[in-house]
Amino acid sequence: MSGGFPEAFTLSFADTINGWVDWLVVHYGDQLRSVSDRLLALLVGLENLLRLLPWWLLLLLVGLLAWHASRSLLRSIGLVALLGFIGTLGLWDKLLQTLALVLVSTGLCVLVGVPLGILLATRPLARRLVLPVLDVMQTLPAFVYLIPVLMLFGLGKVPAVFATLIYALPPLVRLTELGLGQIDPSLLKAAHGLGANRWQRLRRVALPLALPSIMAGLNQSVMMALSMVVVASMIGARGLGEDVLAGIQTLNVGQGVEAGLAIVALAMVIDRISQAYGRTRH
Template identity: 50%
Template sequence: MTSWLTSFPQLSDSLLRALQRSIDNGFRSFTRSYGDLIEGFFSPLQTLLIWFERLLLGTPWPVILLVVAGLAWGASRSLRVVIGSVLTLVLIGLFGMWADTMKTISMVLAATLLSIAIGLPLGVLMARSARVQRVVSPILDIMQTMPSFVYLIPVVMLLGIGRVPGLIAVVIYALPPMIRLTNLGIRQVDPEVLEATDAFGSSAWQKLVKAQLPLALPTIMAGINQTIMMALAMVVIASMIGVQGLGQPVLRAISNQYFTLGLFNGFAIVGIAILFDRISQAWGKRLQKHREASHD
């Protein structure tokens, strides 16, 4: 009686193994049948990644520093943020991590652009349709609670090891905040503003482009900020399947107990995360102030 209560009843070992075997065999047969088609479908992602890498690695470092300084100043109007951003990149370069950092940034930029391209329309659809929200919300819950390592398994089985599988895993991991905050931002738009647009005879598209999206932009920027942070975190994990950048030295340091190598590259990742966070947050705050000023 006691053993029956303390050990939960489960399927027999033979039945459980048969179930696992049938699922694994089905997935393998699917990858064999449609693997080439899936690779061809995702081949433009390879082109996008290569283009970003060549752009960042081929651009002289003083130009990149000037661009980052310009972005930081345009977002924050703060010399402290500008000096901190430039100093972070200078230290990364001095410690010999410039090329790996540019590869990491190229992956984060590509993943962020894809997340915006996918997440923005989905967020708009969720805000417009309660049925779409009921369908998409549980999927987002699963995506956000699933351990990040699990994303690598089906992607590697479908596409193998390399940049494109890593990019897909990063996008899946970083996508939910973009969708959720786009939905939230549009739903929080003042109903009186929407009534005014209806009174002026605006179409649904005009109402979205001229009222809902501009007013929801600060919240959408917060979603972009969270997407960038999650993409950067996942890039490090995706180094396990061949994604180049700062994650690979960290993985090598863990495998071989190279304390200094892991420490330096870890600090570089933290520096890049702070740089992205400060600039994107500053843009969001500027948009919020502009929105409040326009209401006044």
């Protein structure tokens, strides 16, 4: 007697999903190609802009940004040293490629995540509908949603951006909604009593009070975007993840460790700066 699951009760929706993706490609292929071309132009333009900056000027700018965020000279010097460490490993150009990918992905996260978080905080129905979707986005293995993204956009930097966006978006949405939901309602009522309309209450009262939570969400999104750089390198995005992948494929432990440490150093720099901005606006 077989202990397997009865075949009569099995079902598969793989063909349905494949048909839906094919329908998107057939009917909206031109629009998707246009979006892909614009996003690629943005990515390449940002990479070229970063390459135009002398290495010492970029380090100086990061140091000034770190000092502005933390007002700590010692911390600023430490973060600049971490970034300079990546250059000493001979990975400066790959650092710029990874940085451009993370900046574009994080920018898209902010453009989508903050308005969506505001919507969830103000519309209970939207919250009930979207939260399960965010749960799926956070728990679904990255390789699963890489497949439709690759079919829609092909190999290269653009699908890496969209895959990173899907992976890194949920924390920002959740923490934006959480920050807005924890605001004392009496403050908003007082602003309403003073004649502020809904937009003014949001812009002048709610968002400033929720900013520490939003910055925490942004910090988490950036960290998750950095954790995707190795996966992104598997679909054609270059950068530090490419060296980690090459180290795995060729069993070159040294190369993989160097690139991994460079990713850690970049993550620490971005993490400390974003956390400092969140604290200074408390």
